Amino acid sequence: MRNSTVRAVNRLTTHWAAAAQAPAGSTGTVFTAAGLWPLLALLADGSGGPARAELAQALGIPAEAAGQGARELLAAFAGVRGLRTATGLWTGAGLPLEEGWSAKLPAGTRGTLTGDPDADAKALDAWASDRTDGLIERMPVVLEEDTLMVLASALALRLRWIQPFDEWEGELHTGPWAGRRIRTLYRSTSLLDRVRVAHGPTGAVTLLEVVGSAGVDVHLVLGEPEAPAGGTLTTGIAAVTRVLPATGASLLPDGRPGPGLGVATVAAHSPEPRLDIETVAFEVRSEHDLLDHAGLFGLETATDTDRGHFPGVSSQPLAITSARQSALARFDAEGFEAAAVTAFGIAAGCAAPARPRYRARRAEVHFDRPFGFLAVHRTSRLVLAAGWVAEPEAA
Secondary structure (H helix, E strand, O other): OOHHHHHHHHHHHHHHHHOOOOOOOOOEEEEOHHHHHHHHHHHHHOOOHHHHHHHHHHHOOOHHHHHHHHHHHHHHHOOOOOEEEEEEEEEEOOOOOOHHHHOOOOOOEEEEEOOOHHHHHHHHHHHHHHHOOOOOOOOOOOOOOOEEEEEEEEEEEEEEEOOOOEEEEEEOOOOOOOOOEEEEEEEEEOOHHHEEEEEEOOEEEEEEEEOEOOOEEEEEEEOOOOOOHHHHHHHHHHHHOOOOOEEEHHHOOOEEEEOOEEEEEEEEOOOOOEEEEEEEOEEEEEEEEHHHHOOOOOOOHHHOOOOOOOOOOOOOOEEEEEEEEEEEEEEOOOEEEEEEEEEEEEEEOOOOOOOOOEEEEEEEEEOOOOEEEEEEEOOOOOEEEEEEEOOOOEO
């Protein structure tokens, strides 16, 4: 993947994360800028006027480079094992498309909107479900009789852990989830530096790297108890993308050097270090109306239906009337899966007893209160999905 594109997508992820919070009463939130960025880039490629400048600012690259950046990124996704992506375009029968724009779209579904919202919704839902292997069952778009175009992307990620967790149904003894029966995950490793500590504006953040078998890893991110979710996630993103330094547990001092983390040098029967990990299984689903943060995504002007904003897409004036993302993330003893569908609606306008002989490093990390997660492509450091766990999965 082109480094400049990866940085641009990660920048949008960071901006989105800064505003992230789990809705009251929900299990958390999950989102993927990697699924949204190519759509914004394709729209920027065909935009004009103030909307073009706003989209370019949100993308982090010039609008004239956006179309090529989208195509390169989508092509690079095909080389990520365990990741499936698709792009779809549906247009009204009478909508003229500029050949220069439509010819540059990536290969994928091309369909026609009938003008019957119920029939069209059924076809779009079937596409979303098929392209995410059933993880997302509905297309997140508001269809009206005057909807002239729908541009959508689908992303589905499945990975298995190199080293699975042990799982049991039990109660945590500390934190806000104490006393509840939940799916608790546990494992040990001799690789102390799977856990690291970084420091950001909202304090220290502990990061645990859970290694996947297909070149994508998941990083669990625990901040200070009073730190906001957005502050913890943005520090975590800076650390996993190597913008911010993070210190591995092998170099951390004894004591409590990070949230949820304890490190000690102890008498032991073996000199081998050990990291004990305790976390929880979780499932998070989210529905995002991107127009609630239109400025963040460069969509403020593009939603003005009094004029057209995409002369490079069609000679008919067009404006954004709907922009939504549905997303899912699951984490359990065996692996991780995440999926998202993003759509734009566009309309007119564990020792024998013996005396210990060695001194060895021991560390333990506990994720026993709300924390963040980041799915990261190991080679490029592209953040494929991000989110926040407000509630663990009940046993």
